[in-house]
Amino acid sequence: MAEPAPNDPHGKVTVFTHDAAQLVVEASGTGARTFLLVHGIGMGRGVFGDLIEHLEPHGRVLAVDLPGFGAAEEPPRVPSIERLADLVGAYLRQHEPADRELVAIGHSMGTQVVTELAARHPSLVDRVVLVAPTVDAAARGALPQLGRLALDLLVESPKVLILGAREYLRAGPHLRRKTRAMLAHRPELSYPKVAAPALVIRGENDVVCPRAWCARVATALRTRVVEIPGHGHETMIRDAAPAARAILAELGVQPVET
Template identity: 50%
Template sequence: MPSSYLAPQGTPVTLLEFEHAGATLIAETFGDGDPTFLLLHGIGMGRSVYLDVAQRLRGRVIALDLPGFGEAPEPTRTLTMERHADLVAAYLRHVDAGPVVVIGHSMGSQIGAELAARHALLVSGVILAGPTVNKAARNIGAQATYLLRDLVGERPLVIWRGAREYLRGGPHLFRKMRATIEHEPEKAFTRISAPVLVLRGEDDPLAPMSWCREIIDAIPGAQLEVIPDHGHGTLISDSEPAARLIQGFADAL
């Protein structure tokens, strides 16, 4: 049985293992009221890493472990970003949870973009946090270098949580990384009709300013916020500025 990671002690929580088309995700839901946030994690991560930001949000929070990450079992085959989005959409319809405010971090931003583009009625707003993959650096070597650079100076607790989740990602992590890097999120950006907020840590090498500007140029009305003194883990470490911007964006929808 999956464990509850995010809900404060004493808070009612629902844990659900959902299977669709040969892939299984784990969903942890807590809180109530509007809005409903859907939290999509980055590559090698899981919902447990986002404890800090999840507990700062007001409303209902649904945090996922995507197939082969966190506590979710390995899928029968590696999922593309599009298949991830279709699985998440099937889950949202199953629990009648839409429309949701999608918070996608890193790889989760790519899945969030596909969800909004392919299943628009399920999405009321989109936050693309540390959006990947910069089309000027779509190779594993460049992305790994940027990730290591981002970890310099990060808090030990964050590094430990991230390392633990990468290990849990299993022997297929390389294939999962390739699926992420081969995806072209700019094709989804142009089809998003929901309001969009792009969040970038000022020192984030995986989401350079040039790439973030390309994103907001591709999505009419999209907003860009840069968080000073933060890197790629802006939703993981010292998340108060990100949570405040996310809540303000969601409350204005």
């Protein structure tokens, strides 16, 4: 069930409820192609503002808040990555035209959701873009991941730190359990099941997603890695233009300068 969000005078935001979980979807732009944006752990759709500006001239953009993140209500229980993918799939199946090309773009934990979406609901996804894919199989524990994230934050811009702090506070007291659900998922088992064309994007200085891990991801997806010079894990938040150019180039589309 989808309803317009309250306090949204422009009618761009929809609240979708399915299987006791809530998804908040903000739609913008028009066109035959749809870009689906799925955020990482502790984040929300609000971090995608810059990327949306670059993608809007080339199609419809759907930016989501997963359950318990951003403006989406906390669910009764923390969903698994697979359940999050099924929730997004239910929304797309009910509210997006079947003949529209869908490019599913995930960042960090969002890459895990997008991977499962493509693996479990292949008819819904035409192309997959994984930006800073988690979780590196060589460092799956909470402590290694937190240590890498702390190192990555040392090279991030004030914009990333401010947006990240705001979104992490909104993620609420259950962030620890959500992190456990993220770490329990094994994306390397699902990559070979993805039939859609894919692209992996990595910030050159990303210590959360090392080069060797991203190369492994790309190999499993039968694709390549594009590195963004001078960027870290939050490459789509810090300055989305290079990532947007890589995505559009993969689609054979000429970017519109903003």
